[in-house]
Amino acid sequence: MTRALVQVEHLVKHYRGSGLFARNDQTVQAVADVSFAIAPGETLGLVGESGSGKSTVGRAVLRLEPPTSGVVRFDGVDLATVPPAELRALRREMQIIFQDPFASLNPRRTVGASVAEGIEIHKLAPRAEVPHRVAELLEEVGLDASYANRYPHEFSGGQRQRIGIARALAVSPRFIVCDEPVSALDVSVQAQVLNLLLDLRDQRELAYLFIAHDVALVRQIAQRVAVMYLGTIVEIGPARTVIDAPRHPYTQALVSAVPEPDPDRNKARIILAGDPPSPVAPPPGCPFVTRCFHPLKDERCSAQRPALRLVAEREVACHYAETIADQAVAAAQ
Amino acid sequence: MTPLLEVCDLNISFPHATGPLSVPVDDVSFTVSAGELVALVGESGCGKTLTGLALPRLLPRGAEIGPQSAIRFAGTDLTRLPDRAMRSYRGRRIAMVFQDPMTSLNPVMRVGRQIAEAIEAHQSVSRAETRARVLSLLGEVGIADPGQRIDAYPHELSGGMRQRVLIAMALAAEPDLLIADEPTTALDVTVQAQILELLDRLRAARGMAVLLITHDLGIVAGRADRVLVMYAGRLAESAPTTTLFRTPAHPYTQGLFASLPRLDHEARRLTPISGTVPRPDQWPAGCRFHPRCPVAIARCAEQRPPFALVGPDQRAACWVAQGVTE
Amino acid sequence: MRSGARTGLVILVGLATVAVIGPWFAPDHDIQGNLLTGTLQLPSAAHWLGTDALARDIFARLAYGARVSLTVAGLAVAVATVIGVWVGLTASAPSRVLAGVAERAINLGLAMPRVIVLLVLLAGTGQIATGWLGLVLGLTGWPAIARLVRGEALRLREAAFVAASQALGASSGRVLWREILPGTLPALLVAATLGVADAVLLEAGLSFIGVGVRPPTPSWGNMIYEARDHLMDAPWLLLAPCVALVLTTAAATLLGESLRRSLLPESR
DSSP: OOOOSEEEEEEEEEEESOSSSOOTTOEEEEEEEEEEEEOTTOEEEEEOOTTSOHHHHHHHHTTSSOOSEEEEEETTEEGGGSOHHHHHHHGGGEEEEOSOTTTSSOTTSOHHHHHHHHHHHTTOSOGGGHHHHHHHHHHHTTOOGGGGGSOGGGSOHHHHHHHHHHHHHTTOOSEEEEESTTTTSOHHHHHHHHHHHHHHHHHHTOEEEEEESOHHHHHHHOSEEEEEETTEEEEEEEHHHHHHSOOSHHHHHHHHHSOOSOTTOOOOOOOOOSOOOOTTSOOSSOTTTTTOOOTTOOHHHHHSOOOOEEETTEEEOOTTGGGSOSSOOOOOO | OOOSEEEEEEEEEOTTOSSSOOOSEEEEEEEEOTTOEEEEEOOTTSSHHHHHHHTTTOOOTTOEEOTTOEEEETTEEGGGSOHHHHHTTBTTTEEEEOSOHHHHSOTTSOHHHHHHHHHHTTOOOOHHHHHHHHHHHHHHTTOSOHHHHTTOOGGGSOHHHHHHHHHHHHHTTOOSEEEEESTTTTSOHHHHHHHHHHHHHHHHHHTOEEEEEESOSGGGTTTOSEEEEEETTEEEEEEEHHHHHHSOOSHHHHHHHHHSOOTTOOSSSOOOOSSOOOOGGGOOSSSTTGGGOTTOOHHHHHSOOOOEEEETTEEEOOTTTTTOOO | OOHHHHHHHHHHHHHHHHHHHHHHHSOOTTOOOOTTTSTTOOOOSSSTTOBOTTOOBHHHHHHHHHHHHHHHHHHHHHHHHHHHHHHHHHHTOSOHHHHHHHHHHHHHHHHSOHHHHHHHHHHTOOSOOHHHHHHHHHHHHHHHHHHHHHHHHHHHHTSHHHHHHHHHTOOHHHHIIIIIHHHHHHHHHHHHHHHHHHHHHHHHHHHHHTSSSOTTSOOHHHHHHHHGGGTTTOTHHHHHHHHHHHHHHHHHHHHHHHHHHHHOGGGO
């Protein structure tokens, strides 16, 4: 078995204070013990709603923010123990694409300058050759090479996203964190950018950590998927297995809530009661206990946090995962 | 039976704006009957929000409704009414729920008060009765523990709850038509499901008509009675929901369906619509979709197709769909 | 360019031109003419704005004063900007220690009453070179700029394109120099322009009370002081420097506000 390209072990990230969820004296447990591995060329989808911690995981894996505890290994190397100069060199191999195409490009730099940044930082090409490389990259993402001299505001969201992808590709990475790369785009453009990501993956043998809230999208692109709720992974396994036949109640609710453009599909809808709890004060037992509709839910669920265990070809964090029906359960409340 | 709302040739323009002249909403016609849920679907910039705002005449400054346009509500043409008369319609007979619950609520006023204001604007009721009505509304929109929530400030509530409050405000005066502009876009998927379920339930319970404006075709299935698809300021297609999903007539609608990732999709790649959505100052002549259309013929670039019947209850603005071959 | 900016710019350029070449066209500002008959003359062909109590040509003094005022203001703004940017960027650094120290320095600086400090620093000195005056003004004026730069830098640090740069492997120095600093320039430009107006007024005030530019070197401030004794018999003595002062301050403010409107739409 090939060694994992990215290995995350017991990742924890706490924030102190202000922000969306807490005041200054409170601790937000954004990520509470997350572990997974991504093989070279593999796409792991990371699905969850707001407050699930998925974006934080993405940033922590790239070490854009230091984790509170836990280990992130890239190609076997523990990123925390690596000296800064070496870390910078390693950064070539792991890149990120952001959600907001309007904020991810420096408005004062030309498109070409933004794309060339990685090349310049790591001195990957002699100065005279840089424009040529930039032109190649722009064409690879489906943009005209002449765009290099223009400024971001002259482009649409979809085009800007492509520019961001070109910038990430400039350093020839092996792994890219895609943080909601298409959610801010128009529907008719999303498919274009997604196809581009698929093609690039095949041509360059890239591994992706694909973070999204759109379950159908993740199912399209990921081989494996991890479902996050309140900072922990509640279910992880092959994408089609997890999404087509979910075993964790939250996954079932999530999949059931996906709006499907097909009026004939008679899907029983699970409507969860209440709102997602805040990551400031997560309950001691299973994080989902306050909204769980499993018929066997009991005191054990409130007291003891379930660990991930192998059930029906995927790992689930639920005490009663074996007994939940494969089809969506009848509506709760 | 006469429809509750009849929009005829709605034209919205910004005549005094600098820059190239364009008509952001161009000849839009549709109807909504009592108790019906009609979905108006389209991408950003297609004019659907402006269309929604035009109905209660809440257009931004500088926007003008064309002289040939008519918006008939229960028989009366709203475009001919002076603003004072319009006020008796707004809230009372036509209510609107806006997109972003974060910014649509007054942050320094308790939510109970805000709902009460919506009631008091149209009816003179005693304090006690207003409070009772507010509590009942909060319960109706599914807010648990209304007695406590009534005194909460907006920032103390989650996004889903704020949206419910907005819906409660819209329902306060018992409107006949509720216009919901992207009511779930800013919300999580599970909360989205809750809100849509709520709208459906309210519609059935009150016999209210709903115009749901959205970019998400998915939330429309199984909920809307009819769907209107807009592209670049014009109506591309209109049909009952099942018909639209089974046999979409307009290439744009077809393209949208093909490009959406679906849970039952087996193919690896998606089929996108080529090109990008044109900006209003760059709208093409003839059929506005023709540069991106896989089946466009010569006439599409020259002549604008009429919004004509292509099936028993289906209209599409497309030459090819109408059987024209050259 | 907006009309406000254009007007302001034209006036300022005009004043700068007068400051630079004006004194060549007029009699030397130092020379006292005939003390018996040449004092307090009305404007004439020989003396465009008349003469003052010591029979000196007012236009020449005004022009030289413009040179003084604009030099002092320019220097003050330059020094304040250089120090302010440096401290402000440090105060936005990720290192809590560094940022903490810089932040405290800014707060301390802002808390000090600028005019009083200037009085203390300048009162004891004799004739002071314009260069030193400008420097001193700048040394007391940097906290406001630092606070501004810190605010902008903090905001920019959160921007996605900065994170993208870091992800690409940019060192923090590179990020600072290529992403954050350029981002603060619009706000800085506005602050600097308005700072000129502020500095001109401050210098005039200090010269008026006698601790800024001392006579015989002309400054609009001390010219106003000297005009006090002749309000009735020679009002043009007062009018000339006052108009000049108002014009300069207004022009700089117009330009600054116009820049703010076009460069920083969010702060409207």
